[in-house]
Amino acid sequence: MRYLPHTPEEIQEMLGVVGVESLDQLFLSIPPSCRRQSDLNLPEALSEWALDERMDRLAARTAVAPEVKVFLGAGSYDHFIPAAVDALAGRSEFLTAYTPYQPEISQGTLQAIYEYQTLACHLMGTEVATASHYDGATALAEALLMAIRKTDRRRVAVSRLIHPHYRQVVATYLHPAGYEIVELPYRSDGTTDLSAVAGEGDLAAVALQSPNFFGCIEDLAAGAATAHGVGAMLVAGFTEALAYGLLKSPASQGAEIVAGEGQSLGLARSFGGPGLGMLGTRQVHMRSLPGRLVGKTVDQEGRQGFVLTLATREQHIRRERATSNICTNNSHCALRAVMYMAALGKTGFRELAVLNHDKAAYLKQALAAAGHRIPFSRATFNEFVVDFGASFEPVYRRLQEAGIVAGLPLARYYPELEGGYLLCATETASRQDLDRLVKEVSR
Amino acid sequence: MRAPLGTTGLILNEPLLWERGRPGRRGASLPAADVPPSPMDPELCGDGPDFPDLSEVDLVRHFTRLSTWNYGVDTGFYPLGSCTMKYNPKTHERQAALKGFAAAHPLLPAPLCQGALQLIWELERDLAAITGMDAVSLQPAAGAHGELTGMLVIHAHHQHQGHQRSKIIIPDTAHGTNPASAALCGYRPVAVASGPEGVLEPSAIAAVMDEETAGIMVTNPNTLGLFETHIREIAAIVHDKGGLVYADGANLNAVMGIVDMGAIGVDVIHLNLHKTFATPHGGGGPGSGPICVRRRLEPYLPVPRVAKAGERFHLEADRPLSIGRMGAFHGHFGVMVKAYSYIRSMGADGLRRASELAVLNANYVKERLKKDFHLAYDRPCMHECVFSDADQAPFKVTTLDMAKRLMDYGFHPPTIYFPLVVHGAIMIEPTETESKADLDCFVAAMQAIAEEARTEPETVHSAPHRTKVRRLDEVLAARKPCLIG
Amino acid sequence: MKEIDALNLPEDVRYAEDHEWLRPSEDAARIGISDYAQDQLGDIVYVELPAVGRRLTKGEEFGTVESVKAVSSLYMPVGGEVTAVNEQLAEAPELVNTDPYGQGWMIEVKVTDVAEVAALMDRAAYLKALGG
Known part of the structure; x- marks a missing residue:
């Protein structure tokens, strides 16, 4: 096996130093009753080229562009990723390093994550941001647990227009400890109905x-x-996350904690993961943040350097009283995100956001012009709901076979929206693609 | 012996990202606007985030220079105990980048994502075979996340039995995540000390196990690098009182093909694909922390589950006893592709051989260094061994000093000050991918440092000397936190 | 770490087993941690203190003190109501290291039961408890 460097002679020599005669004797401390009786039941080992062949075949059984046009968003977005991001993030000094616990030989990761934290704050409008979490859903759950700790209250109100999967994750995290979730309904314009909040005291x-x-x-x-x-x-x-190239940032509008998914920032969709959980807040709540933080400091000769800091919040020190059990971040995803944000820059990020909005707006108008109902009147960014009617399912299936995924059927999450589909158009959809979609669904 | 690895080289300085660039520069190209502009309500618009504008060259130079300040497995030996920093095969990156995986949308209709579903289904079965367990969920995103998932499964099991419990047994050698994960389920940790041999004694477990205790969290092999020899007896004590046995599989690399976790009484175990299955750590993530359970706990696993009907795969979400969802989609699929590639490249014999050589390497280092460093427990170890700084204490040289000095010799330091039960611990996990020659080089460096501790302790106290920066002021960083620039 | 005879242990305060000190006063007894405690903890980076007005009993946790890699709980040497906290520590936690009995004080309390004050150790008893 090419990853195992030992020659038979070396093995013998090393066994001699250890004072045993065979590799098997190394395991004498394991009682016989705990030993496996048979070999592992696994497929036979593949050579590198045989592996390539197998993986090529598996990968070919998944629908992707350009063969298939996928108008799906719903938490995972198709954005172009510059080759420079792949090349830089692929550098093995970044890829094969551990968590930067030894800062003297980890300044690359540490400075890059400090830069990520800074740009993430610019995006969310927050004063501090963590070094990242697993994904937007777990970041949201951690944000709600943080609010529970800060306010010493046990109930949270969650909009029904939060991604249904995210709401399920929040429930998984909050229920065992007995915290209560109140669901807020939505209004006819497609935004959250806040009227119930006033009656909730705690x-x-x-x-x-x-x-x-x-x-x-x-x-x-x-x-x-x-x-x-x-x-x-x-x-x-x-x-x-790209929406904030155009929209007012969440914190600037009064959000104390901002938690979301950064997959759009240079991460492949990769069947849903890994993603990038982004979490930020105000300076005053900094010590209540869950997860890892990088801070700036100096070395003993006064040179600028970076370290993991405020570790006393974390599980390895505070144990059962920690702010979270999390002990990693999605560091490499945060690294990709900072590279992507820097590649676009303020100017490019704005233009890209505008382009996404324009593409989706074009599609929405074209569908409306073709006679499809747009049920929610509120302004949208790069996805929106369209009502294709209850009899659309056979058309959806036919299009699927023809290489078009015409959005996400909403009835499985919102039974009252039978015939409702969530459509997404990003910069990767050409006008031709959009026109074809409109034509096909209107036949 | 070869020339020492550590040397000085040309290391370039590089400012912070926003100290480069000029407004109006561009590092990425955008597609042409082929649709008419559609103005957004100005009330809703902000100014956009204040990112620096860089050219592609600015971007490439910046991050290339930063990368050279890092030490990775590809740079050299990385003997971090408990972290299994083995070589990360290059083919993994090719496979994960295949368009059919990397560009796949997670909500594709099942007929359009058969390849991805098949890979998850097969990897689950491979991991079940390797651990000897019955069912697997790949949804957890990291080890600690898997641990939380496992605890939620145990919590759901007791809930379903009609009597929730309030406590959980956690040995003193445990990882810090164990109590933190248990606390999220409302369980109070009950600490148990390991015996004089460094392993748990059944009598100590019997003394605290009762019908208010949900179970026990054990790491086996434990964090001292020792196999918990009484595990079967301990599992029986816990099961007798209706409790469950949770195993932290962080150290699975010692026992692949050697120990059957199901047969020794484990009910739930989490694995770390980024440790045992050679997916890169990425500077602290993304990892992947699947959990493997016995048949009776399968109904509680997170949804959705990949199922197979005939030759077709689909997702099943309607499982009423499930703990729910642990992440937005299916877990870290990109990491799963790499672990799957690893398992299929190694096969049964290769995995077993990896464990044998990991244990050989650890015992070799232990034998070679035990004259120079105090060995906490002088017993045959598994895949890692734990020394301490007791022999260097007379010269006032600490574990931290020696760890920093190792950098000057061109090595990443071992895990230090863990496990907590060994004062000044130095925890070395060589992994199977290091050759005898590389281990000899490391041993020579450690011996040289032991000698320096005796003869020139100041050199060790003030290390590292050859790195980009010297020791950093962590007190300043924590007193006056500066988290953004 | 300081040798025991190098510790600063003033006579005008009383000491608790958990290494807090209390300077007796009718309305506002000040509480902090001893020179021994700050020396053991090392560089203090953050002190978390209770809200003014909280009533705490003897032995109850009133806050935490953090070094870079450790968190320690602070316990009430006597029961009482918190009447003031040392706001300066938010900006300058190092005062606990440099001046533990002066500017490094932590809270002021109105003592509930003066008998609890009398039960605390004097310098000689504390020194003995430290093994000196």
Whole structure:
């Protein structure tokens, strides 16, 4: 095996130093009753080229562009990734390093993550941001647990327009410890109905997502005012980070904690993971943040350098009283994100956001012009809901076979929206693709 | 012996990202706008985030220089105990980057993602075979996340039995994540000390196990690098009172093909694909922390589950006893592709051989260094061995000093000050991918440092000397936190 | 680490087993941690203190003190109501290291039961407890 360097002679020599006669004797401390009786039942080992062949075949059984046109968003977005991001992130000094616990030989990772934290704050409007979490869903769950700790209250209000999967993750995290989740309904314009909040006296947080699962842009400022009115924090979530190239940042509208998914920032969709959980807050709540943080300092000769800091919040020191059990971040994903944000720059990021909005707006208008109902009137970014009617399913299937995925059927998450589909158009969809979609669904 | 690895080289300085560039530069190209502009309501618009504008060259130079300040497995020997820093095969990157995997949308209709579903289904079965367990969930995103998932499964099991419990047994050698994960389920940790041999004594478990205790969290082999020899007896004590045995599989690399976790009484075990299965650590993630369970716990695993009907794969979400969802989609699929590639490249014999050589390497280093460093438990070890700085204490040289000095010799330091039960611990895990020649080089460096501790302790106290930066002021960083620039 | 005879242990305060000190006063007894405690903890980077107005009993946790790699709980040497906290420590936690009995004080309390003050150790008893 090419990863195992030992020659038979070396093995003999080393066994001699250890004082045993065979490799098997190294395991004498394991009682016989604990030993396996048979060999592992696994397929036979593949050579490198045989592996390539097998993986090529598996990969070919998944539908991707350009053969298939996929108009799906819903938490995972198709954005172009510059080759420079792949090349730089692929450098093995980044890829094969461990967590930077030894800062003297980890300054590359540490400075890059410090830069990520900084640009993430610019994006979210927060004063501090963590070095990243697993994904947007777990970041949201951690944000709500943080609000529970800060306010010493046990209930949270969560909009029904937060990504349904994210709400399920929040429930998984909060239920065992007995925290209660109140669900906020939505209004006819496609935004969250906040009217129930005023009657809830003991909420730790109100959680909204903007753009929400229907693609609609929430009024976060109104959400903040409503939450603050009952002494709760506003937790603002997002699944499409690119939207903040165009929209007012969540924290600037009054969100105390911002938690979202950064997959759009240079990460492949990769069947849903790894993603990038982004989490930020105000300076005053810094010590309540879960997860890893990088800080700037100096070395003993006064040179600028970076270290992991505020570790006393974390599990390896505070154990059962830690702010979270998390002990990694998605560091390499954060690295890709900072490279991507820097590659686009302020100018490019804005232009790209505008282009995404324009593409989706074009598709929305074209569908409406073709006679399809757009049920929600609120402004959207790069995805929106269209009502194709209850009899659309056979058309959807036919298009699927013809290489078009015409959005996400919403009825499985919102039974009242039978015939509703969530469509997404990013910069990767050409006008021709959009026109073809409109034509096909209108036949 | 070869020339020492550590030397000085030309290391370039590089400012912070935003100290480069000029407004208006561009490091990425955008597609042409082929649709008419559609103005957004100005009320909703902000100014956009204040990112620096860089050219592609600025970007490439910046991050290339930063990368050279890092030490990775590809740079050299990385004997971090408990972290299994083995070589990360290059073919893994090729496989994960295949368009059919990398560009796959997670919500594709099942007929359009058969390849991805098949890979998950097969990897689950491979991991079940390797551990001797019955069912696997690949949804957890990291080891600690798998541990939390496992604890939630145990919590759900007791809930379903009709009586929730309040405590959980955690040995003193445990990782810090164990109590933190248990606390999220509302379980109070009950600490148990290991015996004089460095392993758990059944009598100590029997003394605390009762019907209010949900179970025990054990790491086996434990964090001292020793196999928990009484594990079967301990499992029986816990099971007798209706409890479950949770195993932290961080150290699975010692026993692939050697120990059947199911047969020794384990009910739930989490694995770390980024340790045992050679996927890169990425500077602290993304990892992947699947959990493997016995048949009776399968109904509690996270949803959705990949299922197979005939030759077709689909996702099943309707499982009423499930703990729910642990992440937005299916877990870290990109990492799974790499672990799958590893297992299929190694095969059964290769995996067993990897464990044998990992244990050989650890015992070799232990034997070669035990004259120079105090060995906490002088017993045959598994895949890692734990020394301490007791022999250097007379010269006031600490574990931290020696760890920093190792950098000057061109090595990444071992894990230090863990496990907590060994004062000044130096925990060395060589892994199987290091050759005898590389181990000899490391041993020589360690011996040279032991000698320096006696003869010129100041050199060791003030190390490292050859790195880009010297020791950093962590007190300043924590007192006056500066987290963004 | 300091040798025991190098410790600064003033006579005008009383000491608790958990190494807090209390300077007796009718309305506002100050509480902090001893020179021994700050020396053991090393460089202190953060001190978390309770809200003014909280009532705590003897032995109850009133806050935490953090060094770079450790967190320690602070326990009430006597029961009482918190009447003031040392706001300066938020910006300058190092005062606990440099001046533990002066500027490094932590909270002021209105003592509930003066008998609890009398039960604390004097310098000689504390020194003995430290093994000196």
